[in-house]
Structures are given as structure tokens and as C-alpha cells.
């Protein structure tokens with residue numbers, strides 16, 4: 318028996334795989350290790366997983382139907398849970414390469430679901446959605462019952478499409494699914510394309526950073542360990558037979574100003590940021606803030622890590638990784 322973790326070379330996937338391996342599970346990691354950001358970082362995450370007993374890795378593109386069928390055929394019977402975290406992430410990049418989002422997040426989702434419904438022992442298919450599905454909603458905190466039909470980026474539209482596709486597969490094939498709407502995940506081994514990481518790089522190099530709306534935008538920053546705990550907490554709770562696919566927010570339930578993030582990075586790196594300001598890009602939302610009542614009730618989710626605790630941990634890793 319094994320748990321399939323897609324996006325295992327990615328930020329969240331590598332932590333989820335490590336946590337599952339640490340509790341003695343057999344893990345099949347899947348990733349195409351694409352070059353959206355530094356491949357060396359992805360390979361280093363994979364090398365850490367490869368050193369742990371119980372890890373197998375499939376290097377395959379989700380959107381390549383034939384390759385996926387061939388890669389998964391030998392393991393279909395063994396998979397009891399799927400944690401699907403592979404995706405083309407990033408809000409602004411979806412204006413640069415929209416096709417990558419359709420390939421990985423729409424085609425890839427359908428290819429994986431088609432494989433999942435052929436897994437005889439599958440108990441639960443958990444996948445990453447995103448807080449970005451809330452689009453331009455202004456009523457806070459964001460609740461799972463809010464309307465989600467006004468995406469402000471193609472990335473958000475593909476994540477919402479995944480939720481709807483999931484609902485259809487659950488109805489058609491009785492596939493038990495939970496979609497988790499992640500709110501700005503950060504931490505050591507994080508994603509270089511995200512603001513906290515690119516700000517750290519710029520501050521360390523003495524280069525200017527650009528804050529939208531003077532840093533007034535707010536994000537519900539969720540520390541990686543809390544996200545992993547929430548994902549693992551949901552795994553043993555699939556929706557019951559006949560229930561619709563489930564959607565849950567997973568956030569820290571604290572909206573923090575981007576200026577707070579910058580101050581913590583400055584303190585950690587021991588350098589002042591040179592700040593420029595610009596209007597908010599059209600694909601970015603003003604604020605995210607998660608209502609987490611539902612995941613608390615289902616899985617006892619209780620995020621513990623404040624930004625004050627989490628950013629120094631990220632900075633410690635960043636300095637080591639970049640010798641900064």
C-alpha cells in the first residue's frame with residue numbers, strides 16, 4: 318500500500334512526502350521537475366526524500382496522458398490515498414505563459430483523476446486548490462460558502478476549474494475528494510517566485526524591492542509545518558459515500574500587512590530594504606484572510622506558527638542555502 322504525492326519535488330509536496338515517510342508510510346512521489354524556478358532547488362528537495370526509506374519517484378508530466386498511464390500502471394493497485402500538489406503555480410506568471418496553466422492544472426488534473434478512478438484501493442483524493450478562487454471578494458474572512466465565480470487571474474480560474482472537475486468526478490464515479498484552498502504558504506525550502514523569497518533575495522543583495530500600494534496589501538501567511546499538519550489531518554477523513562466533493566480553506570486565520578513581512582525579513586537579514594512602490598497588478602488581490610472553522614471541525618486544524626516565528630526560520634534556511 319502507498320500514498321501518491323504529486324508535486325513531490327515542489328515546496329509543499331516535498332514536506333508532505335517527508336512527513337508521511339517519517340510516520341512509516343510508503344510514498345510514491347511524482348513530478349516533472351520543470352524549470353519554472355530553480356531546478357537545483359527541486360533536485361535538492363528530491364535528494365532529501367530519496368535518502369529516506371519508503372520513497373519511490375516517478376519523473377513524469379501530468380499532462381502527458383500516455384506517459385502517465387505507463388508510469389502509474391505498475392502502482393495503481395497499491396495507492397490508498399492521493400495527495401495532488403503538482404501544478405503550475407504563480408498568479409502573475411499566468412499572464413506570461415497561460416498555456417502552462419491549462420496543461421498542468423486542467424489537462425493534468427483530468428489525467429490524474431482518470432488514473433485515480435482506476436485505483437481499486439483508493440480511499441481519498443486530496444488536492445491543492447487556492448485562496449485565489451475568492452478573486453475580488455471583499456467580504457472577510459473568506460468562507461467556503463462565498464461566491465467564487467469572479468477569478469482575477471487565469472491561475473485562479475484553473476484552480477476553480479479543478480474544484481468543479483472534482484465535483485463532477487465525485488458525482489460520476491463516487492471518487493471521494495477534498496480540495497484544500499491554500500493561503501500563501503511560506504517557509505524553509507520555499508518557492509523563489511513568491512514575494513517573501515524574492516524580497517529576501519533582493520534585500521540580501523542590496524537591491525530595491527517593489528511594494529504594491531505601499532505594502533498595504535494583506536496576506537494570510539501560512540507556515541509550511543501548519544499546512545502539512547492540515548493536509549495530513551484531512552487524509553483520514555474522506556467525504557462519505559454519496560456526499561459531494563469537499564472544499565476547505567487552509568490558512569493561518571491572520572491577515573498580515575506585507576510591510577510586516579518586510580520588517581521581519583530586514584531584521585533576519587540584518588539589512589534595510591530599499592523600497593519602491595507601485596500600483597497593485599490587476600491579477601493580485603488586495604487581501605486574503607481565511608475562515609478555518611470547517612477544517613478545524615473536521616481535522617482539528619489549529620495553525621500555531623506566527624509570521625514572527627516563521628520568517629526567522631525561513632531566513633535561517635535562506636542564508637544557509639544562498640550562503641547569504
Ligand SMILES: NC(=O)c1ccc[n+]([C@@H]2O[C@H](COP(=O)([O-])OP(=O)(O)OC[C@H]3O[C@@H](n4cnc5c(N)ncnc54)[C@H](O)[C@@H]3O)[C@@H](O)[C@H]2O)c1
Pocket residue numbers: 323324325326327328329330347348349350351359377378379380401402403404405406407420421425445446447448498499500501502503508
Ligand atoms: N505555495 C503557496 O502559497 C500556494 C498557495 C495556493 C495554492 N498552492 C498550490 O499548492 C500546490 C503546491 O504548491 P507549491 O508551492 O509546492 O508549488 P511548487 O511549484 O513548489 O510545486 C509544484 C510542483 O509541481 C510540479 N509540476 C508542475 N507541473 C507539473 C506537471 N505538468 N507534471 C508533473 N509535475 C508538475 C513542479 O515541478 C513542482 O515541483 C500547487 O497546486 C499550488 O498551486 C500553493
